[in-house]
Amino acid sequence: MIEISHLYKEYQGDLHKIQALEDINLTIDQGDIFGIIGMSGAGKSTLIRCMNLLEKPTSGSMRVDGQEMTTLTDAQLRDARKQIGMIFQGFNLLMQRTVLDNVAFPLELSGTPKEEIRRRCLEMLELVGLQDKAGAYPSQLSGGQKQRVAIARALVTHPKVLLCDEATSALDSLTTRSILELLKNLNQLLGVTMVVITHEISVVRNLCNKTAVIDSSHIVEQGLTSEILSNPSVDITRDLVAFEGVVRPC
Numbered sequence: 493m494i495e496i497s498h499l500y501k502e503y504q505g506d507l508h509k510i511q512a513l514e515d516i517n518l519t520i521d522q523g524d525i526f527g528i529i530g531m532s533g534a535g536k537s538t539l540i541r542c543m544n545l546l547e548k549p550t551s552g553s554m555r556v557d558g559q560e561m562t563t564l565t566d567a568q569l570r571d572a573r574k575q576i577g578m579i580f581q582g583f584n585l586l587m588q589r590t591v592l593d594n595v596a597f598p599l600e601l602s603g604t605p606k607e608e609i610r611r612r613c614l615e616m617l618e619l620v621g622l623q624d625k626a627g628a629y630p631s632q633l634s635g636g637q638k639q640r641v642a643i644a645r646a647l648v649t650h651p652k653v654l655l656c657d658e659a660t661s662a663l664d665s666l667t668t669r670s671i672l673e674l675l676k677n678l679n680q681l682l683g684v685t686m687v688v689i690t691h692e693i694s695v696v697r698n699l700c701n702k703t704a705v706i707d708s709s710h711i712v713e714q715g716l717t718s719e720i721l722s723n724p725s726v727d728i729t730r731d732l733v734a735f736e737g738v739v740r741p742c
C-alpha cells in the first residue's frame with residue numbers, strides 16, 4: 493500500500509541544512525496498522541508528512557497505492573490525497589462549525605449532494621460513538637470526543653490510508669486506550685491501512701501489528717511489533733521499552 497525507497501528530506505535551516513530523513517526504506521502492506529516510533533526530533537512528523545506530500549521529499553520514491561507521489565501535478569496530488577486521511581495531536585477542528593459540519597467538510601469540498609452528506613456523516617458519527625453530539629460545537633467536547641470527530645472527518649471520504657501523527661499524545665491514558673480501541677475496530681471494519689506515529693511504546697504495543705523505529709533521521713529497526721518489543725536489536729528501542737509507562741509527557 494505504501495512503498496518508500498531511498499527517501500531523503502533536507503530542510504534549509506537558518507545557518508545550515510538539516511537532514512531530517514536519510515535513506516528511508518519501508519513497505520507498509522494493505523490493512524497494516526504500522527507504528528513509527530522515535531524520540532522528539534527523530535523525523536517522525538517529517539516522514540508521515542512526506543506520505544501525503546505535505547512535505548516534498550528532497551529525493552527518493554514514495555508510492556501510495558501504486559502511485560508515485562513525488563512526481564504528481566497539483567491537480568493529481570489533490571486527487572491522490574482523497575485516498576489519504578490524516579489526524580493530529582491537536583485535533584485541528586473548525587471551532588465555528590458543529591460536529592456534524594466538521595465531519596461534512598471534506599464531502600462539501602468534493603461536491604457531494606447535501607442529503608448524502610448528512611447520511612454519511614451521521615453514519616460515521618455512529619461508528620465513532622458520537623451520534624448524540626452532532627449538533628455540539630468542539631468547545632463543548634472533551635479531548636477524546638474531539639479526536640473522535642477528527643477520526644470521523646478523516647474517514648468520511650473512505651480513504652485507503654489513515655495517517656495518525658501523535659493522535660493520542662494530548663489525551664490521558666484511559667482516553668488513549670479508548671481511542672486505540674476505536675482505531676483498531678475501524679481498521680477491521682473498514683480495512684483502512686493505518687500509519688501511527690508515536691513516541692510511546694504502549695501505543696505500538698496495543699495497536700500496531702508492525703513497527704519501525706526511527707532515530708536521528710534513520711530507520712534503525714523494523715518488523716513485527718511482537719518481535720521488536722520482545723527482542724529489541726538497538727539501544728534506542730531497549731530504552732523505549734525500559735521506560736514504558738515511567739514518563740508520559742503532556
Ligand SMILES: Nc1ncnc2c1ncn2[C@@H]1O[C@H](COP(=O)(O)OP(=O)(O)OP(=O)(O)O)[C@@H](O)[C@H]1O
Nearest residue numbers: 503504505510512531532533534535536537538539
Ligand atoms: N519546516 C522545517 N524547517 C526546518 N527544519 C525542520 C522543519 N520541520 C522539521 N524540522 C527539523 O527536522 C527534524 C525532524 O523534525 P520532526 O518534526 O520530523 O521530528 P519529530 O520526530 O516529529 O519530533 P516530535 O516528536 O518532537 O514531534 C528536527 O531537527 C526539526 O527541527
Ligand SMILES: [Mg+2]
Nearest residue numbers: 536537538658
Ligand atoms: Mg512530530
